[in-house]
Amino acid sequence: MALTHIDSQGHANMVDVTQKQATTRLARAEGVVRMSQSAFDAVIKQQNAKGDVLATARIAGIQGAKRCADLIPLCHPLALTKVSVSFELLPETREIRVLSECKLAGKTGVEMEALTAVSVATLTLFDMCKAQDPLMEIHGIRVLGKSGGKSGDWERE
Template identity: 55%
Template sequence: MSASFSHINQRGDAHMVDVSEKQITHREARAESIVLMNAETFNMIIEGKHHKGDVFATARIAGIQAAKRTWELIPLCHPLLLSKIEVNIEPLFENHSVKIESICKVTGQTGVEMEALVAVSVAALTIYDMCKASQKDMIINQVKLLNKVGGKSGEYNLNKIEQ
């Protein structure tokens, strides 16, 4: 399988892809990240005893804000009028970790994979930032695209690849 890089022109220079001729379609992407921590930090968050407030609510808002500003953070990304950004945070009690999942949607000419990935990344970084005084060795893990639909390349589903 030969891959070409869409952000590299014929001279080898980085450039923003011209999407003006692409069809406007519904596009959606889901991404995930995991934050691993010790039981003490995990319980402090779950029990609402963190001195900075609601860690999950703050991380959720940070993820949503980050998705909206992806084009400012990642070079060569297009600014998008996102129609939906959802960031869900789920405590995983069995291993004292937190699963963050994002869903981004747009009707447009380019995909929302980067927005979904930025959302979970910044939400995870926000959890780390809020809890670093209690634990500096938390691990942000498994940032990955779960699936995407729409556009010329069609559907991508990580579960189909992992099987």
């Protein structure tokens, strides 16, 4: 099997997508931050000393998606047409589920942008809550589904 990101001399290489057809592409991802009850309560009640934790994490996630190509060496810089970051509060497990969706009309997928949005948003949640709970856990970062492109559409079950 030929490696797509390696040139004929074995060097890292950004894939040439010049000849690919532009299509509408969408990817969704998720990640979870588990924290102490006191940290979770402070987020819900907007009593965190650093301010509005969810609003800050949302903006950070959006910015992360937009900067993906600056962070991941072989990613193409993309003209994203939509980035959303949302949160699901799970009181029974003291978790915040972070969801992202990235969309564009282009020649390459947006899975890495969706994953970067979730990663940066979860890291921001950690940063804003670490004074109250330095033992938080970030886990479950994964792509939930994608559409567009030659590999077709799929959804995680």
